[in-house]
Amino acid sequence: MKIVIAEKPSVARELAKVFGATNKKAGYIEGKGYSFTWAFGHLLQLAPPQDYGFYGWKQQNLPMLPTKFKLAVRKIKTKDGIVEDPAVRKQLNVIKSLFDECTEIIVATDAGREGELIFRYIYYYLKCKKPFRRLWISSQTDQAIKEGFRNLKPGSDYDTLFNSAHCRSESDWLVGMNATQALSISAGNRAVLSLGRVQTPTLAMICSRYIETKNFVPEIFFQVAIQLQKEESFFRAISAKNYKTREEAETIMAKVLDAATGNEKGGLIASVDAKAKKEPPPLLHDLSSLQQEANKKKGYTADQTLGILQNLYESKLVTYPRTGSRYIGDDVFATVPDLISKFTDHPLFGKDATFLLNNKLNKRSVNAKKVTDHHAVLPTGEYAGHLSSDRQAVYDMVVGRMIEAFHQECIKETTKIIVSSGSDFVANGTVIQSAGWRSVFNDNDEEKKDEDNATLPKVIKGESLAITNKAVLEKQTKPKPLYTEATLLKALETCGKDIEDEELRYAMKESGLGTPATRASIIETLIKREYIGREKKNLVPSKKGLAVYDVVKNKKIAQAELTGQWEKRLEEIREGASVKDFKAEITDYTKNITQELLAAGTGLYNLLKEA
DNA sequence: GCAAGGTC
Numbered sequence: 001m002k003i004v005i006a007e008k009p010s011v012a013r014e015l016a017k018v019f020g021a022t023n024k025k026a027g028y029i030e031g032k033g034y035s036f037t038w039a040f041g042h043l044l045q046l047a048p049p050q051d052y053g054f055y056g057w058k059q060q061n062l063p064m065l066p067t068k069f070k071l072a073v074r075k076i077k078t079k080d081g082i083v084e085d086p087a088v089r090k091q092l093n094v095i096k097s098l099f100d101e102c103t104e105i106i107v108a109t110d111a112g113r114e115g116e117l118i119f120r121y122i123y124y125y126l127k128c129k130k131p132f133r134r135l136w137i138s139s140q141t142d143q144a145i146k147e148g149f150r151n152l153k154p155g156s157d158y159d160t161l162f163n164s165a166h167c168r169s170e171s172d173w174l175v176g177m178n179a180t181q182a183l184s185i186s187a188g189n190r191a192v193l194s195l196g197r198v199q200t201p202t203l204a205m206i207c208s209r210y211i212e213t214k215n216f217v218p219e220i221f222f223q224v225a226i227q228l229q230k231e232e233s234f235f236r237a238i239s240a241k242n243y244k245t246r247e248e249a250e251t252i253m254a255k256v257l258d259a260a261t262g263n264e265k266g267g268l269i270a271s272v273d274a275k276a277k278k279e280p281p282p283l284l285h286d287l288s289s290l291q292q293e294a295n296k297k298k299g300y301t302a303d304q305t306l307g308i309l310q311n312l313y314e315s316k317l318v319t320y321p322r323t324g325s326r327y328i329g330d331d332v333f334a335t336v337p338d339l340i341s342k343f344t345d346h347p348l349f350g351k352d353a354t355f356l357l358n359n360k361l362n363k364r365s366v367n368a369k370k371v372t373d374h375h376a377v378l379p380t381g382e383y384a385g386h387l388s389s390d391r392q393a394v395y396d397m398v399v400g401r402m403i404e405a406f407h408q409e410c411i412k413e414t415t416k417i418i419v420s421s422g423s424d425f426v427a428n429g430t431v432i433q434s435a436g437w438r439s440v441f442n443d444n445d446e447e448k449k450d451e452d453n454a455t456l457p458k459v460i461k462g463e464s465l466a467i468t469n470k471a472v473l474e475k476q477t478k479p480k481p482l483y484t485e486a487t488l489l490k491a492l493e494t495c496g497k498d499i500e501d502e503e504l505r506y507a508m509k510e511s512g513l514g515t516p517a518t519r520a521s522i523i524e525t526l527i528k529r530e531y532i533g534r535e536k537k538n539l540v541p542s543k544k545g546l547a548v549y550d551v552v553k554n555k556k557i558a559q560a561e562l563t564g565q566w567e568k569r570l571e572e573i574r575e576g577a578s579v580k581d582f583k584a585e586i587t588d589y590t591k592n593i594t595q596e597l598l599a600a601g602t603g604l605y606n607l608l609k610e611a
Numbered sequence: 612g613c614a615a616g617g618t619c
Contacts, residue, residue, distance in 0.1 A: 168615080181612095514615080514616095
C-alpha cells in the first residue's frame with residue numbers, strides 16, 4: 001500500500017477522486033492500492049523556549065540558542081490555557097499508522113518551501129524511515145494530477161529545499177523569541193513587546209508614515225481657473241503653472257481675456273491633443289488584491305476577508321484562497337468557458353458573461369509560468385444559492401473579477417486642450433469609447449475625477465472661444481495618506497520596490513514581506529499587542545507602538561531589507577550552498593540584537609509604568 | 612507571555 005499525503009484535506013480529496021479511491025475513513029481516503037491522507041497546514045512547530053530549559057523571561061537565559069531544535073504538536077488557546085490541538089494530535093496518529101503500514105510515501109504537500117517543511121517535520125517527528133517520492137504540481141486538474149503522478153521525483157531532490165525551509169523556520173524563532181524577550185525584559189517585563197522579522201518592519205512602515213504625515217507642513221499654492229463656452233457646452237481649464245502667492249495668481253487672472261475685458265472670444269485654442277488609450281483588463285484576484293478591494297469597497301479587514309473567503313472555499317464555491325498568484329495555467333483556462341457559462345443568468349454579470357461566450361477571451365491572466373503553489377482565485381461554478389450579505393459581496397468580487405479578466409480592453413480617448421488667454425491653461429478630458437471590461441462593475445477611476453472634465457466638447461486648434469468665468473483657486477499640498485489595510489497590504493507585497501540594492505530587491509520581488517496566508521494575521525498581531533489601532537479605515541500607531549518603533553527604527557530588525565537578505569541566502573541554500581554559514585550568521589545576529597535590546601528598553605520602562 | 616509559517 002502506498003500513502004499519499006497532502007497539505008490539506010481538499011487536495012487529498014481531489015487526488016483520491018482522480019485515482020477513483022472512494023472509501024472514506026477517519027482522516028484518510030482509501031482505494032486502488034493507495035491511502036490519501038492530509039495535514040492541516042503545519043501540524044508541528046518549533047518547541048517553545050521552556051522545552052529547552054529556558055524558564056520564565058529572564059536576562060540570564062538570553063540569548064536562547066538551542067543546540068538542537070525540538071518539534072512540538074501545534075497548540076491552540078482554550079480557556080484552560082494553551083494546549084495541544086486535539087484535532088492535530090488525532091490526525092498525526094492517523095498519519096503515523098498509515099506511515100507504519102505503507103511501502104512508500106508520496107509527498108503531495110504544496111509545491112513550495114513551506115509545503116516541503118510541512119511534510120518533513122511530520123516525517124522526522126514520527127521518526128519515519130519509509131522511502132518517499134515527491135509530487136510537484138501547481139494545479140489540481142485531472143490532467144495535471146495524472147501528469148504529476150507519472151513524473152514523481154525522488155524525495156532527495158528536495159533536500160536542499162527542506163534545508164532552506166528549515167533555516168527560515170529556525171531563524172525566525174531565534175531572532176523573534178530572543179528579540180521579544182530582550183525588549184520585554186529591558187522594559188521591565190510589564191507587557192509582551194513582540195518583535196519579529198516581518199511584524200517589526202510592518203510596524204515601522206505604519207509608524208514612519210504616521211510621523212511623516214503628522215509632521216507634514218502643507219504648502220499653499222494658487223491656480224487660476226477659467227470657464228470656456230463652446231456653443232451650448234461649458235468646460236473648465238486650469239492655469240498650466242501653480243503660483244506661490246495669491247497676488248501672482250491675480251496678476252495672471254487679470255490678463256485673462258474674458259467678456260469683462262472687452263473680449264468676446266478671448267480664449268484661443270492653442271493645441272488639441274487627442275489620444276486613444278487602451279486599458280487592459282485587471283488580472284484575476286490573488287488573496288491580497290481581493291483583501292485590498294474588499295477593504296476599499298466594503299471596509300472589511302484583511303482578516304475578515306480571509307475568513308469569508310475560507311468559508312466560501314469550504315462551501316466549495318471558490319478555489320483555494322491563500323494564493324499569491326494572479327494567473328492560471330492553460331489547463332485551468334480550458335475550463336473557463338464552461339465556468340463563465342454558469343453565470344449567464346447572473347443578475348449583475350449575466351450580460352457580460354454572455355458577451356464573453358460569443359467573443360475571444362482575453363488571455364492576460366493566463367501564464368503557467370506565473371502560477372506558483374496555487375493559481376488565482378476563481379469561482380468553482382457550483383451553485384451558490386442564498387449567501388449572507390458579506391459572503392455574497394466577496395463571492396461577487398471573485399465572479400466579477402473573473403468576468404473582467406477575460407473581457408476586452410477598455411478603450412478611452414484622452415484629450416488635452418491648451419488654451420491661450422494671457423497665459424496658458426490646460427483642460428483634460430477622458431471619454432470611454434468602448435467600455436470593454438469596465439462594463440462589468442461600471443465604476444470608473446476614482447482618482448482622476450477631480451481634475452478631469454469627463455467629456456470635453458469638440459474644439460479645433462486655432463478657434464477662439466468665449467471665457468465666461470474666471471477665478472483664483474487656493475490649494476494646498478497634501479501629505480501621504482495614512483496606511484489603510486488595503487494600502488498596507490499593497491505595501492507589504494511591493495516593499496521590495498523601495499529597496500535600493502538590486503540583488504536584495506530581486507530576492508524580495510517574488511515574496512515581499514510576509515506571505516498571502518500570513519499578512520492578515522500580522523496586522524492582527526500588531527493590534528493585539530496594542531502597537532496599532534484602527535481609526536475608521538486607517539491604521540494608526542499607539543504611544544506604545546511609536547515607543548517600540550523609536551527603539552528599533554535604526555536596527556536591522558525594523559528593515560524590510562532583512563527579509564530580502566534572508567531570501568537571497570535561502571535561495572542559495574536551495575541551490576546547494578552551505579547551511580552552516582547561514583546559521584552562524586543568524587546566531588551572531590541573534591547575539592547582537594539581544595544585547596542591543598537589553599540595553600535599549602529603559603525609555604519604554606517609564607512609558608509602560610505610566611500606563 | 613514570545614516568531615512566522617501553514618490551515619480548519
